[in-house]
Amino acid sequence: MRRGLRGALLLLTLGPLLLGTGGVLLPALGVLPGVATAPGIEVGLGPLRAYLATPHALGALLTGLGVGGAATVLSLGLALLLAGALEGGARPARLVVLALPLLLAVPHVSLALGLGSALGPSGWLVRLASPWATGFERPPNWPETPVLGALPLVLGLVLKEAPFLLLAAAASLPLLDLPRQRLVTAGLGYAPVEAWWKVTVPRLLPYLRLPLLAVLVYGTTNVEMAAVLGPSTPPAAAVLLLDGFRDPDLAGRLAASAGTVVLTFGTLLLALPLLLGSRVAARLGRRWRLAGPGAGIVPATAPAGGTLAFLLLAFWALVLLLLVLWSFAGRWPFPALLPGTFDPRAWDAAGLLAPALASAGLSLAAAPAAVALALWEIETRLPGRAPPFWPYLPLVLPQLGFVPGVAVLLVRLNLDGSPVAVVLLHALLALPYAHLLLDQAGAGLDPRYALAARSLGHGPLATFWRVRLPLLRPAVVTALAVAFAVSCGLYLPTLLAGAGRIVTLPVEAVALGAGGDRRVAAALGLVLAVLPLLAFALAAFARRPAHDREGQPT
Amino acid sequence: MRRLFLACLVALALLSPRSGRAADFAADLEAAKGQTVDFFAWGGSPAINGYVAWVADQVKDRFGIDLRHVKLADTSDAVAQVLAEKAAGRTEGGAIDLVWVNGENFRAMKEGGLLDGPFAAGLPNFALVDTASKPTTVDFTVPTGGYEAPWGSAQFVLIHDGAETPEAPDTLATLRAWIMAHPGRFTLPAPPDFVGTTFLKHLLIGLAGDGLDLSRPPPEDAAKALAPVRDWLEAVRPALWRQGTAFPSSGPALHQLFEDGAVDFTMAFNPAEAATYVEDGRFPETTRSYILKGGTIANVHFVAIPFDAGDKAGARVVANFLLSPEAQAKKEDPAGWGDFTVLDMEKLDPVQRAMFEKLKRDPATPAPEDLIPALPEPHPGWVSVLERFWAEGFGG
Numbered sequence: 001m002r003r004g005l006r007g008a009l010l011l012l013t014l015g016p017l018l019l020g021t022g023g024v025l026l027p028a029l030g031v032l033p034g035v036a037t038a039p040g041i042e043v044g045l046g047p048l049r050a051y052l053a054t055p056h057a058l059g060a061l062l063t064g065l066g067v068g069g070a071a072t073v074l075s076l077g078l079a080l081l082l083a084g085a086l087e088g089g090a091r092p093a094r095l096v097v098l099a100l101p102l103l104l105a106v107p108h109v110s111l112a113l114g115l116g117s118a119l120g121p122s123g124w125l126v127r128l129a130s131p132w133a134t135g136f137e138r139p140p141n142w143p144e145t146p147v148l149g150a151l152p153l154v155l156g157l158v159l160k161e162a163p164f165l166l167l168a169a170a171a172s173l174p175l176l177d178l179p180r181q182r183l184v185t186a187g188l189g190y191a192p193v194e195a196w197w198k199v200t201v202p203r204l205l206p207y208l209r210l211p212l213l214a215v216l217v218y219g220t221t222n223v224e225m226a227a228v229l230g231p232s233t234p235p236a237a238a239v240l241l242l243d244g245f246r247d248p249d250l251a252g253r254l255a256a257s258a259g260t261v262v263l264t265f266g267t268l269l270l271a272l273p274l275l276l277g278s279r280v281a282a283r284l285g286r287r288w289r290l291a292g293p294g295a296g297i298v299p300a301t302a303p304a305g306g307t308l309a310f311l312l313l314a315f316w317a318l319v320l321l322l323l324v325l326w327s328f329a330g331r332w333p334f335p336a337l338l339p340g341t342f343d344p345r346a347w348d349a350a351g352l353l354a355p356a357l358a359s360a361g362l363s364l365a366a367a368p369a370a371v372a373l374a375l376w377e378i379e380t381r382l383p384g385r386a387p388p389f390w391p392y393l394p395l396v397l398p399q400l401g402f403v404p405g406v407a408v409l410l411v412r413l414n415l416d417g418s419p420v421a422v423v424l425l426h427a428l429l430a431l432p433y434a435h436l437l438l439d440q441a442g443a444g445l446d447p448r449y450a451l452a453a454r455s456l457g458h459g460p461l462a463t464f465w466r467v468r469l470p471l472l473r474p475a476v477v478t479a480l481a482v483a484f485a486v487s488c489g490l491y492l493p494t495l496l497a498g499a500g501r502i503v504t505l506p507v508e509a510v511a512l513g514a515g516g517d518r519r520v521a522a523a524l525g526l527v528l529a530v531l532p533l534l535a536f537a538l539a540a541f542a543r544r545p546a547h548d549r550e551g552q553p554t
Numbered sequence: 555m556r557r558l559f560l561a562c563l564v565a566l567a568l569l570s571p572r573s574g575r576a577a578d579f580a581a582d583l584e585a586a587k588g589q590t591v592d593f594f595a596w597g598g599s600p601a602i603n604g605y606v607a608w609v610a611d612q613v614k615d616r617f618g619i620d621l622r623h624v625k626l627a628d629t630s631d632a633v634a635q636v637l638a639e640k641a642a643g644r645t646e647g648g649a650i651d652l653v654w655v656n657g658e659n660f661r662a663m664k665e666g667g668l669l670d671g672p673f674a675a676g677l678p679n680f681a682l683v684d685t686a687s688k689p690t691t692v693d694f695t696v697p698t699g700g701y702e703a704p705w706g707s708a709q710f711v712l713i714h715d716g717a718e719t720p721e722a723p724d725t726l727a728t729l730r731a732w733i734m735a736h737p738g739r740f741t742l743p744a745p746p747d748f749v750g751t752t753f754l755k756h757l758l759i760g761l762a763g764d765g766l767d768l769s770r771p772p773p774e775d776a777a778k779a780l781a782p783v784r785d786w787l788e789a790v791r792p793a794l795w796r797q798g799t800a801f802p803s804s805g806p807a808l809h810q811l812f813e814d815g816a817v818d819f820t821m822a823f824n825p826a827e828a829a830t831y832v833e834d835g836r837f838p839e840t841t842r843s844y845i846l847k848g849g850t851i852a853n854v855h856f857v858a859i860p861f862d863a864g865d866k867a868g869a870r871v872v873a874n875f876l877l878s879p880e881a882q883a884k885k886e887d888p889a890g891w892g893d894f895t896v897l898d899m900e901k902l903d904p905v906q907r908a909m910f911e912k913l914k915r916d917p918a919t920p921a922p923e924d925l926i927p928a929l930p931e932p933h934p935g936w937v938s939v940l941e942r943f944w945a946e947g948f949g950g
Contacts, residue, residue: 253634334816
């Protein structure tokens, strides 16, 4: 029974994933099943050679990997600083926690669009200082350098991923039994901030490996943020690869497939030190940690975290404000801080209702499906077994890599454009997030509840339904909201698996964003943020009574 | 006698297929009722999207067709879709019924056997198309063979604010001198954006076109032939926007820079595009469009039907409606899209002609006599050569 259930689950999740990956790996080796015309690239290393011959292939690879790596390290540092400041009771840090659902809900695309109008030579920040301080009557003619050009993208990623890591940390902290640890550390004379860095962080880091991997893979391989915020010379690798996948010439696609494989390997290589890094850092910091309580720079991290929390919130507020302003702006030349005229036309032109309904319907179906897949895995796993890695494969594989393969598969099954197929693909892509949240909550659940239920004569299904699920309820609600938000933000899978016939908000936003229409894009970005926000608000509402009634499940 | 014989042949050729076609189209009209036509078309412009929405309303009322506009960020996504369907062995029920296409994407689809047809000559309204003075049967030098039906015509223009920059450099030499004298005030959208690529084509025609037959596929040593283009660009590069270290990603992105006041010139592949921006209040009232002295490239854009389209009859009915005088006049209205017609005014009756004559031309749009000469597109093979030339020397 258990074996059959797990087999079916594997088929449902790994099946499309492996076939989709095959649909990228084979072209990467110059093999395109079903296409009669010879693409003129030799089977084997031909596509790889073609990719490496693409101008800026290496520069783009370095930019993509550098941006992803830097954003991951900075996001982790910021998340830990914020959490430490929270331990120390810094007020702005507490505000970040309050704003967390908002920061998590706003999709990457919306953030990128808003941030793009804040940064850059004609951006709002330069306007703020012009012309009174800078003397600029027109946008300055600054050159773009590879490092400076990549900063907006890194900043955008950090603004989005640091809150995500903070959430992942908060989800893991209950496993560390902090109240009792606090008693011990306080007894030994550690200030809360010091205990955070010397005791809690080393214990916490292993739990953050998978979220970190997710952040890294998104950072190195995403297209939507890199296209809006990224540098242009050279661009991040994913943008270059998307160009290749869009090449009407088959050779371009084969090369892009090979490039995707290279980018994936590069990302995994980058992940190794990052994942082992926590162990190395723990070893290196051992003496410092074991030296016992003492001052040093540690107390300073609390105010620093507070300041950074304030900056993070300020950037987010600016981004959202600029989205609102641009969506209502008429003529707005440099260096005006506010639009000269207001014009609601962007809200008519966007045709917001149909894509908003499509997004909501799709994600309403995909979120429970993702949560069901995650629970399916968790509840059919043999007790004591370590969580498997395969539910996280959709995060580790760049979407650009396996989604086109899945799309070809769907076409072959005559399922492309069917809402069911798109819902399943969305569920598959939201599965890692749902699994991450639910697995940790499940692991933190005292197994004796289930044992007691079984010994009282309940079957496995009844035990799950009546004992474990209610205990997991807060985590399930959170997972639903997160899966919904993830699904809402998906562009590439919706476009490809939906064969373009399923037009959701991001599909519309990216099409219009590609047209460079700041106003309509801003309006769509705002609506795109509202849906997941509603989900998070509902989740917060649904979680609260459970806490009050039953207390913490751990 | 021989002449009479020829005349009879011509009459036969004209008559017999046409009556056949009329019957075919009547069958199409019948079959199209209740079909849902998925129209894959670039969706980056609200003005164009608004026009397609109008078309959707019309074909619903007139023919009972549900037209769905699938907004593409890049037309080659549609090519990729059809290619994926072909790779999967599908021959019917494809996702795309009608696609807005021209140039390189058309060539790729035609050569890949991805298109249905020929169908264009079977559309009743094709009889009204200007096939003599507009390239409506040749797409970037590639004969359409009836595998796509013309939809609109466009010409490349430069755009500036007549009040800010009264001088409008209209040769490559004066443009170069202007750029050097005004550092940071000019740039182009980075190819492969088609507006940027078209700007490069003008450099190709103006600086390297003498020794080359651009209507033929590029020669083996095409890169060498581009040396004068490289020299021109290298010379002005330090004086371009952001010192030539970054370029806007698309035509509309360059329009945004122009609106911000970051540059003094923008460019478009539609003489009426600036007018729609003035209308929206995004460009100043004093905005003007003009062409280079030796002329600028003009081309026609088309709609095509993929080989595996699920609703071919509906697609043909929509393609025919797009060619109707009413739909073409609506499209040319500068208050909407402002895209020029492909119809021959001589072939229209007075009522139909009046629909075009009553359209008002915005001062930002050049008069037809100011759009002469119109140059033909180089062979589509030049697109990838120029894109590669740009990627290697300048952009990403």
